[in-house]
Amino acid sequence: PFRLNVYTFTFLEYIFISLINTLFLFFSLLLANKTTHTTHRDGLEIYEFPNKQVEHHYPSGKKEIMFADGTKKIMFPDGFNETRFSDGVRLIEYPNGERQVTRS
Template structure:
């Protein structure tokens, strides 16, 4: 059936068509929350460890200082970012869904179990039979609350954020292709750029920059810097 096929594609988490089916549903346009496999797509940093507790994948743990080269002249030219500074360019306050003084002006219940409410403010709330709640605001924000606790927010700018409740992870996607992963349980944050570059900020304050060719440069709070040559062609 169409629903079974969509479910299998969602579990694989291979491409965006599968993701689209997972978000919009296989029948009746009912949105459904993403499965954990979406957190572990090959272009994303999480593995089973991240899904179970938001920890970084194997190989991305902070490098040991004993492998670090002595700090060179370049050490003083780079200032380690704080956690807030690292994501300052992608943070945007979530929209207020409950508007003071707002009231329902119309209600409609469909035969498929879907109900819709229109509010005086222009807000529209749709409750689906599968437990998903969709909120459309006059400002252009769209919020999906899934029955598994996940929350997807779409901003007027085209930015989207997806909160994975079980993994305690926030995945932000910007229109320019930048992706940001915040593993709240481990306090690790990663930026994945469209050109293949990555930046990782560890909770200990260690910052790692990975170039598109795979070369790495790691900066430590004590001023030390570690270099790793790239292996990609």
């Protein structure tokens, strides 16, 4: 069974809530900046921006950001960050502030 509820708020935000079998999908379209926010039943939140940036926020606290130029940044809750640039450069940032740059 498919059910779709649409809620409109005065601050121009549309929220769609649907129940498809066991998948809970929360979709919010912010009209002012054309950003979409989708929350899945497992807690994964996906943000999509007009500039083609896409962010995945996991329940564990891990975040992945994909940029339009192919760059991908992964941020872990312990402060460890890894950025992979489209030209093959990899930047690792450690919680203590140390940085390491490598090339593929």
